[in-house]
Structure formats: C-alpha cells, structure tokens
Amino acid sequence: MAGNDANRRSVKKKKGPLKGTGGHSRRALKPKGPTPKAEDRVYHAAHKRKVEKEIAEKKKAQAEAHRTRTSIKIAAGNELIVGRNAVFEAVDAGIDIIRVFLAGNALDERIGKVVRTATALGAPVLEVTKMDLENASGESAHQSIGIEVPEYDYCSAQDLLERTKENAQIPLIVALDQVTDPHNLGAVLRSGGAFGITGVLISERRSASVNAAAWKVSAGAAARVPVARETNLVRALGELKEAGCFVVGLDGGGDVSLRDLDLATGPLVVVTGAEGKGLSRLVRETCDQIVSxxxxxxxxxxxxxxxxxxxxxxxxxxxAEA
Structure with a gap:
C-alpha cells in the first residue's frame, strides 16, 4: 500500500489545453459596452435626484406659463388694491370701483359689503384664481380679494390748506423728501389717519406714488388722507410758510429735541427725509427748525x-394738552 502511495505522488500533471466549453458560454464572453451613467441607472440615488429635478423644472415651466395667462389685466393708469382691510376701507370711503376680483370662497361680512356696493354701482364681480391675484398685484398676502380703481387723484398743497379752513382745523401736514419706498408712504398715510393730519405732500420726481403697495400698507387710509403732489417741493414748502405754517425737518443732528418742540400747537409741516440720506440740502435750508x-x-x-x-x-x- 505504501508503494502505491509513493507512485501516486510521483505522477505529474499533463501540460496543455484543458477540455473546451463547446461554445456554450460564448455570449457571456461578448463585450457589454460602456458602463451607464449613475443617473441613468434606475436603482441609483443619482437617478432619483435626476427625476426630482425634471419634475421641479416641469412645475416651474407650468407656473411661468400660467403667469403669462393671468386673467387679470389692469388698464393703464389704474391700480389694483388687494387685502380685505385695504379693500373694505377704500370702498367704505367711497372710492370709485371699476371691477372686483374674488378668488375662491372668500366671502365674509366685509367682503359681502364690497360685493353689494360694487353691484349697486354696476361694477362687475369676477371670479379669479389666487395665482391670478398674486401675479397681478405682486402680493402673496392678497387675502383672495382685489379691486381695480382709477389712478389716484392728487391735489395741491394749497388744496390741503383749503381743507383745513373748511373743517376749522389747525394745519398739520407731512412732507416727504425723496422717500421712494411706497411701503413707507403707505405707513405714513396710516399713521396720518390715526393722528388726524391734514394731508401728505410729495414731489413728482424722486418720490413714491400712491400705488397698489401704498394702498395695501395704508390699510385704506389712502382713501381718507389726501396726498398733494407738487413739481418743486422746496417751492411748495415756501408757499406753505407764506400761508402761516411753520416747517420743521426731522433729522438725527437736529438743534431741538422733539420733546421740546414749541411749534407743535401752531400750523405745522413736518418734513421727513429718506432713510440714510436724510433731508436734502435745499429742503433743510427751508425748514424753520431741525428736530431730532x-x-x-x-x-x-x-x-x-x-x-x-x-x-x-x-x-x-x-x-391735546394745549
């Protein structure tokens, strides 16, 4: 037996080709081509991101297409007022209504009054989408209602003085010097309505106008507080001074503290400059006092x-104390 084991160990393997496959694996040996990109492999995370990106781009394209198809077209010169408070206050003040736009089921007591007023005046009430209102007004907080109104009817500085005579009031006018943000103008109108001012004076150039944004921020005060617009603010302030008004400018480096203002009880014009720039040189020189x-x-x-x-x-x- 031991001899057999020795013989077995001494046997050498033959060199040369082994038995062939017979061609049954030839397909597996064919080249498979380049490896697909990760985003093209459905099981890969990159493919999921690609699909999500394509869906987002499609939604964006649809939104852009809808924006061009908005059904609200405001006539040149007219304004679109949006927001429940702003719309109600404007209508309650007797402003002319051209059209009313409602999005969805937005009816409540105030909006119901707006709709009834518009119907009585013969103004159409149109059903639109929330996206239509947002696109037309540029405001996302439109609260599902808007009204188209005529271009704001400005008055003159002298008209403001005549208004005080008719109402037997002491003039209190706010003049805005190069304040270009309509949100600031709207906020001034709202404060002015709260404190009973005569009106607001602005210039034709380098000044915010009473537009949709100003209407919205004023919460309807734009319909109650008149706005005078003059070509030259310095000249208008001079005319108000000649009519007996004192002109005080608000500035951080003023000579008098607001708490010590002795001119408050008389006919007064308060001038506010733009944030950062402050009062312009000529307006500052026209003021009787600079107040901080x-x-x-x-x-x-x-x-x-x-x-x-x-x-x-x-x-x-x-x-009130006087």
Whole structure:
C-alpha cells in the first residue's frame, strides 16, 4: 500500500489545453459596452435626484406659463388694491370701483359689503384664481380679494390748506423728501389717519406714488388722507410758510429735541427725509427748525415711516394738552 502511495505522488500533471466549453458560454464572453451613467441607472440615488429635478423644472415651466395667462389685466393708469382691510376701507370711503376680483370662497361680512356696493354701482364681480391675484398685484398676502380703481387723484398743497379752513382745523401736514419706498408712504398715510393730519405732500420726481403697495400698507387710509403732489417741493414748502405754517425737518443732528418742540400747537409741516440720506440740502435750508428724536446710540437712524409716526404722536399729544 505504501508503494502505491509513493507512485501516486510521483505522477505529474499533463501540460496543455484543458477540455473546451463547446461554445456554450460564448455570449457571456461578448463585450457589454460602456458602463451607464449613475443617473441613468434606475436603482441609483443619482437617478432619483435626476427625476426630482425634471419634475421641479416641469412645475416651474407650468407656473411661468400660467403667469403669462393671468386673467387679470389692469388698464393703464389704474391700480389694483388687494387685502380685505385695504379693500373694505377704500370702498367704505367711497372710492370709485371699476371691477372686483374674488378668488375662491372668500366671502365674509366685509367682503359681502364690497360685493353689494360694487353691484349697486354696476361694477362687475369676477371670479379669479389666487395665482391670478398674486401675479397681478405682486402680493402673496392678497387675502383672495382685489379691486381695480382709477389712478389716484392728487391735489395741491394749497388744496390741503383749503381743507383745513373748511373743517376749522389747525394745519398739520407731512412732507416727504425723496422717500421712494411706497411701503413707507403707505405707513405714513396710516399713521396720518390715526393722528388726524391734514394731508401728505410729495414731489413728482424722486418720490413714491400712491400705488397698489401704498394702498395695501395704508390699510385704506389712502382713501381718507389726501396726498398733494407738487413739481418743486422746496417751492411748495415756501408757499406753505407764506400761508402761516411753520416747517420743521426731522433729522438725527437736529438743534431741538422733539420733546421740546414749541411749534407743535401752531400750523405745522413736518418734513421727513429718506432713510440714510436724510433731508436734502435745499429742503433743510427751508425748514424753520431741525428736530431730532432721542434714540439709543446703538441705533444709527429710524425708518422714515417710523420717525414720522413718532413725531405725529408727539405733536398730537402736545396739541391735546394745549
């Protein structure tokens, strides 16, 4: 037996080709081509991201297409007022209504009054989508209602004085010097309505106008507080001074603190400059006094509308005490 084991170990393997496959694996040996990109392999995370991106782009394209198909077309010169409070206050003040736009089931007591008023005046009430209102107004917080109204009818500085004579009031006018943000104008109108001002004076150039944004922020006060627009603000301020008004400008480097303002009880024009720039040189020189609002040294300046609101509150307080 031992001899057999020795013989077995001594046997050498033959060299040369082994038995062939007979061609049955020839397909497996064919080249498979380049490896697909990761985003083209359905089981890969990159493919999922690709699909999500394509869906997002499709939705964006649909939104853009809808934006061009919006059913609200505001006539040139007209304005679109949106928001329940702004619309209701404007209609309640007797503003002319051209059309009413409603999105969805937005009816409540206030909107019901708007619809009834429009119907009585013969103004059409149209059903639109929320996207239509957003696209037409540029406001996402439109609260599903909007009205088309005529272009704002500005008056003159002299008209403001005539208004005070008719109402037997002491003039209190706010003049805005190069305030170009309509949101600030709207906020000033809202504060002015709260403190009973005569009106707001702006210039034709480098000044915000009473547009849709100003209407919205004013919460309807734009229908109650008149806005005068003059070609030259400095000349208009001079005419108001000749008519007996004192002109005070709000500025951080004023000579008089607002708390010590002695001119508050007389005919007054409060001038507010643009945030950052402040009062322009000629307007500053026209003012009888430059008044500052005491604030913390940690804050450089106040927003134009905020500063105006504080000044009007102080003036109203002094007049109430007089």
């Amino acid at each position: 609002i005491p604030i913390s040294s940690a804050v450089e300046s106040l927003n134009a509308a905020v500063a105006t609101g504080i000044a009007l509150y102080e003036v109203a307080s002094k007049r």
